[in-house]
Amino acid sequence: MEAVPLSVPTRQTRRGCATAVVALLGVGVGAVVGLVVGLIAGSTAGLTTGLVTAAVLVAVFLLVSWAAGRRRLTLEGTTVVARTIGSKSVDLRHADRIELLVSDVRGMRxxxxxxxxxxxxxNITLAVYAGTGGRELGILALRRLADAMAASEHSAGLVFSQLLVAQLRAEAKGEAAPERPLYQLAAAAPQGxxxxxxxxxxxxRFVASLD
Incomplete structure (x- = not known):
């Protein structure tokens, strides 16, 4: 079966800026640490050690930013595959755990x-909301993910499938974000x-209340 991307639409410009900021931060931190180490040692050997330390820190920051930019999440049949430097997969039919997470960072849920x-x-991102709007996983991805969840042996699989189907119905009706199930779950989560x-x-209980 064709692999379906599981990624919420993002602005490439913003992603590129974030990667650049992380890289510059790595260069700055590496330079400062290297300088401090060199000054403390107060010798040619110490300066060399400082430069090596700086180079290692810069390399780590660049690797992290590069890996974050390359992360790809796809659904292949009932298997979710995450690829960065390597890859890992979870077959939803045999998942041991299925949980809903809500994170709140600077007003973005x-x-x-x-x-x-x-x-x-x-971790599969379903939606990102700010204010009364946001970005959500595409219709095809939601549909395929709902089908895969329904095939899960885990007791929560069917509940999550019903949640995603309810989200699809809300989108099909053209309902605004605040009327959609995922937004309502995000808004209902405690703040702080x-x-x-x-x-x-x-x-x-939430899914049952949607009927």
Missing amino acids: TVSVLVAQGRRTI KLAQRLSGDAVT
Whole structure:
């Protein structure tokens, strides 16, 4: 089956700026640390050590920013595959854990589903909201993900499938973001927490209330 991208639309310019900022931050931190180490040592050997330390820190920052920019998430049948430098996958049919996460960073709330199989864990972003608008996973991706969740052996799979189907129905009706299930879940989560898990019972009750 064709691989379906699982990525919320982003502005490439913003992503590029973020990567550049991380890279520049790495260069700055590396330079400062290298200078401090060199001054403390007060010798040619110390200066060399400082420069090596700076180079290592810069390399680490650049690697992190490069990997973040290359992260790709796809759904292949019922398997979610995350690729960065390497790859890992979770077959939703045999997932050990399926949880809903809501994070709140500077007024932007991100709704995602955490899936795990053994030691492999993947976080799938479903929507990002700010104010009364936001960005959401595409219709095809939501539909395929809902089907894959419905095939899961995990008890939460069917509930999450129903949640995504309800989101699709709201989009098909042309309802504004505040009327859509994912937005309502994000808005209902308590404020003041950077990231929080919503219990399976809470999600089940919410989905039941949509009928």
